[in-house]
Amino acid sequence: xxxxxxxxxxxxxxxxxxxxxxxxxxxxxxxxxxxxxxxxxxxxxxxxxxxxxxxxxxxxxxxxxxxxxxxxxxxxxxxxxxxxxxxxxxxxxxxxxxxxxxxxxxxxxxxxxxxxxxxxxxxxxxxxx
Amino acid sequence: xxxxxxxxxxxxxxxxxxxxxxxxxxxxxxxxxxxxxxxxxxxxxxxxxxxxxxxxxxxxxxxxxxxxxxxxxxxxxxxxxxxxxxxxxxxxxxxxxxxxxxxxxxxxxxxxxxxxxxxxxxxxxxxxxxxxxxxxxxxxxxxxxxxxxxxxxxxxxxxxx
Numbered sequence: 537x538x539x540x541x542x543x544x545x546x547x548x549x550x551x552x553x554x555x556x557x558x559x560x561x562x563x564x565x566x567x568x569x570x571x572x573x574x575x576x577x578x579x580x581x582x583x584x585x586x587x588x589x590x591x592x593x594x595x596x597x598x599x600x601x602x603x604x605x606x607x608x609x610x611x612x613x614x615x616x617x618x619x620x621x622x623x624x625x626x627x628x629x630x631x632x633x634x635x636x637x638x639x640x641x642x643x644x645x646x647x648x649x650x651x652x653x654x655x656x657x658x659x660x661x662x663x664x665x
Numbered sequence: 666x667x668x669x670x671x672x673x674x675x676x677x678x679x680x681x682x683x684x685x686x687x688x689x690x691x692x693x694x695x696x697x698x699x700x701x702x703x704x705x706x707x708x709x710x711x712x713x714x715x716x717x718x719x720x721x722x723x724x725x726x727x728x729x730x731x732x733x734x735x736x737x738x739x740x741x742x743x744x745x746x747x748x749x750x751x752x753x754x755x756x757x758x759x760x761x762x763x764x765x766x767x768x769x770x771x772x773x774x775x776x777x778x779x780x781x782x783x784x785x786x787x788x789x790x791x792x793x794x795x796x797x798x799x800x801x802x803x804x805x806x807x808x809x810x811x812x813x814x815x816x817x818x819x820x821x822x823x824x825x826x
Contacts, residue, residue: 558756563809566823571813577752594820621737623693627700 538585539614540607542655544572547586550654554632557584576617608656610637615659622647622663699737702730706742710749711772716742751786754779758798764791 541547551557557574560583565571569590573583589604591597606612619625622640626649630636637658638650646662653659702719709718719742720730735741740748750771757767765776768791773779783791804811810818817823 558752561805561812563805563812565810565813565817566821569821571809571817592821594817620739623696624700624703624737627696628704631700631704 537582537615538587539653539657540589540603540612540655541586541653541657542589542604542607544570544586544588546654548572548574551584551586554629554634610652610656610658613650613658613660617659617661619661619663622649622661625661695733696737698730699733702734702742703738703745706746706749710746710753711770713772713774714746719746747782747786751783754783754791755787755794758791758795759801761795761799761802764795767791767795 539547548559548562551574552559555576557576558580560573560575560580561571562573563571569588572586574586575581575583589595589600589607591600595603626636626640629651634651636649636651638648640647640649640663642665646664649661650658651661698721702721705719705721706714716727716731720727731741734745738745750773754767754771757770758764762770764780768776768779771779773782780791783794787794810823813823
């Protein structure tokens, strides 16, 4: 799974020190860029690539500019994380400085909270009821 | 009203009151206590810690605390501590340091206790795991692009000489 990030250095810090993920692969990929993947501690087979937004054959400068605007304005919600106890997870992450745009709320499908990463991507955190 | 009826009504009243006081954010205090204990384990796994230290000054019994912890994290505090120690041991071994160094760095007294728990959890012995990690360290150094998907290597022109 791939998440576009504005700054790999700060994303690595956010995903490891705040979300508690582990770095799986971290290798240089040209100047100032790394192939950087992280995994949730209890699901080490889910590899999340923290993908840098840099221009190259894949994206033009213009597209990179557009993508950065979209990411930072909170357009993308890459995935849903599930947890055993949403109130405990919310307390812990909030205490570590993770910004929540929605506290745990009872929805018809689950208990749900929404939080943002350091780039602006938002994630749904859910506990099935 | 018989004694049984009286107890039933009392029980219903207690449950009703609990529901009334905790509608939007159930048992906030309890959550804070449980989360603090979990974070205490995360910060102190490297040394010997007791259940008294983990439960801190919680205003409920140790038995109740362990039950609440398990309800929240699906592991008892002891099982969670073991989980954290093995996770950290695996991370340390990814840097290539020896099994003995890792063993004491994650709070085990003896190599055999560490080895047994590691094998039971991970499926292989610490030395076999370390061997795998050391091989990967060499591969990462010698051919880092082998760890990047081919399409990305191509798109970024990384494989070009």
